[in-house]
Amino acid sequence: MRELSVLEITKAVKELCIQANMVLPCDLRERIEKQAEAEPFPLAKEVMGDIRDNIYCAQEIGVPICQDTGMAVIFLELGQEVHLTGGDLNAAVDEGVRQGYVEGKLRCSVVEDPLRRINTNDNTPAILHLSIVPGEQVKITAAPKGFGSENMSAMRMFTPSATKEDIINYIVEQINTAGSNPCPPMVVGVGIGGDFEKCAYLAKKALCRAVSQPNPDQFYADMEQELLCRINQLGIGPQGFGGETTALAVNIEAFPTHIAGLPVAVNVGCHVTRHAEMTL
Template sequence: MSTVRTIDAAAIRDAVEALCIEANTSLPADVKAALDRAQAAEPWPLAKQTLELLQQNLCVAAREELPICQDTGMACVFLELGQDVHIEGSLTDAVNEGVRRGYEKAYLRKSITADPLQRVNTGDNTPAFLTVHLAPGSGCRLTVAPKGAGSENMSRLAMLKPADGVQGVKDFVLETVRQAGANPCPPIVLGVGIGGSFDHCAALAKQALLRPLDQPNADPFYAALERELLEAINATGFGPQGFGGATTCLGVSIEQRPTHVACLPVAVNMSCHVTRRASREV
């Protein structure tokens, strides 16, 4: 018989507050390593110089404890919650209060409007965009992934025909990158969702961005497709910030799920070179 573990909502609040600051001021190790490799391998002088400037920005942000990007984004909060966990208090209120405190404490830009058409800023970057996944056991893992609008606006979803197959998926991903051009501040990172339903596919694409770039898809077929797409995107020649070069994309992560026999949903969630996320156990 399992024992129920109780977590005070205040612990969730405090963790979210800290993660909002960490995610906005420190690049994840896997993304930094990918940027380092790209800089070392980039053959085009202007592109190499641009990557060096991006690296300087990261160093200044770390030294001064400042945001690595002026767009400190929507606070996308992912909670992997064990089924044997009881949260004492309101989870939603705790997450929003954590975001409010983190963004105010670190003087992070507040970018959330209370209504999509009336455009009145909420003033504290709430509400957060919370996704909860239930898991076996008594664990509780929080991830905060701030998402800026420059890359989010370039994201797309398509309901392909099953007959379009693998080539159709490749064509859609590359078309999305070409249409985006320099708008998402390349080098970019792509999260690709394949399968599920219309709404589930978009969630898969965002979930894919949470996977470290040095962890390929567990299925060899999709791992090979990730590598193939990465090579094809970098062959477009857009390069860092659109100035040309061999470094348009740092990594492609695919998440796939079963789907209806008559469907082939594909979603691309785009992120820039400052793909931000920070996690901790609570």
């Protein structure tokens, strides 16, 4: 049994919140660079170039890539051979978020009650997704989520009679409805299966998979490519100015479901779909 102080988790969460907001994952940077070169529409090409330059400027001078530094979403995989010491895990995660956002001078966007709307002034509490896994390591992923894109997400409880084409049409329709609101080009996370809440979790988790890494199941990998092609044919383009680059990637995560259901969730990420991870 390995002992690990929750202070180490606080420190890691703090670092990851700052890193994720200032440095985009390399595979996503590369995809943006590629599309900046490949985009055939002059205005769209110029916008893609501005997006590319903004990413490198933010990293160089140490400021957030986007002014909306998001609600802190933390995925924490806790090895079952780890014994946490020194305090409460949830409090330790929130303390890491507090330190990261306050000391990192990141915008604090969380309100303590959804209707009374008083800002907590430190971006807590975080959204914590905790899973117990084999081993004696702790893997932490910080995925700050801006709400310009989050607000464009959707979910539908299909019946089992729905076809693959029905699901594809639904996803494409959601992106078409979203239009320029989520700051395209987007990364589209899709969850299929599970139940109501599991499906939404899968869609959010999908946004943390590298855009260069297709689904390991060829059936879903092909579906990802078909969706990407269909979405880019919508012509929304970078920041809604038209063009062929409406989405940078579509990531699908699937899970077993009930014989009577077929849940589908779409979680939209903007062109700065941020995440950073660390293993302790």
